Amino acid sequence: MKRIRTYFDLPPDTGSDVLGQIRAQVERLHRRLSQVHFTLAVLSGKGGVGKSVVTANLAAALAADRCRVGVVDADLNGPCMAKLLGARGQRLLVKADGVAPAVGAGGLKLMSMDLLLASDSAPVEWKGPEAESFVWRGTLEAGALREFLADTDWGALDYLLLDLPPGTDRIEPVHDLLPHLGGVVFVSLASDLSQFVVRKAVHRVRELGIPIVGFVENMAGYACPHCGTVGPLFGASAEFDGVPSLGRVPFDPELAALADRGRPFVLERPGSAAAAAFGQAARAVRAFFETGRTL
Amino acid sequence: MKFLCVDCDAQMRYEERELPGDGTLAVMFACPTCGRKVALLTNPMETQLVSSLGVKIGGRTVPDQPLETVRTQLGTGADGALVDEDTRRAPAWSAAAEDRLARVPGFVRGMVRRLYSEWAKERGIEEITPEVMDAARKELGLEEM
Numbered sequence: 001m002k003r004i005r006t007y008f009d010l011p012p013d014t015g016s017d018v019l020g021q022i023r024a025q026v027e028r029l030h031r032r033l034s035q036v037h038f039t040l041a042v043l044s045g046k047g048g049v050g051k052s053v054v055t056a057n058l059a060a061a062l063a064a065d066r067c068r069v070g071v072v073d074a075d076l077n078g079p080c081m082a083k084l085l086g087a088r089g090q091r092l093l094v095k096a097d098g099v100a101p102a103v104g105a106g107g108l109k110l111m112s113m114d115l116l117l118a119s120d121s122a123p124v125e126w127k128g129p130e131a132e133s134f135v136w137r138g139t140l141e142a143g144a145l146r147e148f149l150a151d152t153d154w155g156a157l158d159y160l161l162l163d164l165p166p167g168t169d170r171i172e173p174v175h176d177l178l179p180h181l182g183g184v185v186f187v188s189l190a191s192d193l194s195q196f197v198v199r200k201a202v203h204r205v206r207e208l209g210i211p212i213v214g215f216v217e218n219m220a221g222y223a224c225p226h227c228g229t230v231g232p233l234f235g236a237s238a239e240f241d242g243v244p245s246l247g248r249v250p251f252d253p254e255l256a257a258l259a260d261r262g263r264p265f266v267l268e269r270p271g272s273a274a275a276a277a278f279g280q281a282a283r284a285v286r287a288f289f290e291t292g293r294t295l
Numbered sequence: 296m297k298f299l300c301v302d303c304d305a306q307m308r309y310e311e312r313e314l315p316g317d318g319t320l321a322v323m324f325a326c327p328t329c330g331r332k333v334a335l336l337t338n339p340m341e342t343q344l345v346s347s348l349g350v351k352i353g354g355r356t357v358p359d360q361p362l363e364t365v366r367t368q369l370g371t372g373a374d375g376a377l378v379d380e381d382t383r384r385a386p387a388w389s390a391a392a393e394d395r396l397a398r399v400p401g402f403v404r405g406m407v408r409r410l411y412s413e414w415a416k417e418r419g420i421e422e423i424t425p426e427v428m429d430a431a432r433k434e435l436g437l438e439e440m
């Protein structure tokens with residue numbers, strides 16, 4: 001065979017320059033987030049613990065505390081943030097340098113897949129051969145999340161919260177995109193704390209070297225609607241596996257009802273026990289990032 | 296990815312990209328010395344894998360658009376969820392060109408309109424017709440647009 005010039009013999013800056021294109025994506029992401037002080041991912045080991053409701057209320061509590069807050073709904077396949085923050089149906093203006101985020105309750109800036117779908121029941125379906133979706137789906141979802149972060153015109157923010165899909169391994173794609181993620185907040189039910197799945201999630205985050213802010217115990221007991229006294233289910237865990245408790249949110253039937261109507265509980269019922277718990281969690285988050293200590 | 300014309304020992308240049316509509320991709324490269332052409336053909340899975348990386352084989356011909364991957368890959372995006380900044384000052388669109396644009400899914404249509412408008416504007420073209428669209432599409436390698 002004739003000896004031919006090979007890849008590295010040709011000029012380096014010609015061809016598809018796939019690496020250069022990827023590098024440009026990363027640079028765009030960094031540029032956008034250079035105006036964000038702190039990034040915070042909200043995680044749960046499994047579904048059904050009310051993680052998104054906690055994210056929405058934590059974000060609203062931070063905003064009520066005069067922080068500039070953005071929320072990225074990283075749960076691409078089960079998006080609900082626009083609904084929880086009352087931003088469903090807002091149309092987003094696209095300019096050459098980015099997309100204006102939706103503005104939800106409390107002035108929260110928001111990007112979520114449920115702003116892009118026709119209805120709550122509309123599924124997220126990607127183009128491409130379904131048979132081989134296992135090959136490309138993860139890459140595509142990481143690309144979509146990168147665009148949510150990098151292409152949204154967030155402006156200057158104090159906090160950008162990422163609401164992650166449930167699962168112990170969902171932090172990995174976020175870590176790939178944001179190697180300097182500021183911290184993680186876990187959401188768990190009191191009754192689940194001892195479970196393997198939470199331990200596993202904590203372990204994975206530690207392995208990746210991501211700072212852990214703490215955990216929020218959701219539905220931790222029952223607040224009496226008349227006197228606000230929290231009932232006997234109230235847990236007593238101040239920490240779990242070395243992870244500090246940021247707050248215990250008592251079960252309140254109104255919490256879910258208001259969430260469904262797009263009104264964060266902390267803004268609607270500021271005097272309630274649950275709102276106090278979210279406020280406490282928000283203060284603990286601020287203490288962690290802004291003074292480097294836990295409350 | 297680079298292509299070398301072995302006879303001429305010259306690197307081939309990207310010429311155009313085409314999506315035949317069956318999920319496959321065809322990217323043409325030509326030798327600047329002898330003019331010989333080769334086509335890179337990818338199957339639907341390979342095409343999708345490249346698209347999902349948000350990169351373009353042959354290199355980028357237009358700047359990365361906001362939410363480009365989501366807009367071009369999401370099959371269930373709502374018409375009108377994204378509103379592109381007004382481009383009415385840009386070149387006029389003929390009725391036939393508007394008809395053709397109307398066949399583009401609403402979720403991505405505003406972005407496609409802007410890309411064509413900018414291409415025409417840069418060339419001093421005053422009216423966008425289907426022929427102008429064809430020329431822009433070939434040159435820019437616009438996919439599914």
Ligand SMILES: [Zn+2]
Nearest residue numbers: 300303326329
């Ligand atoms: Zn040649």
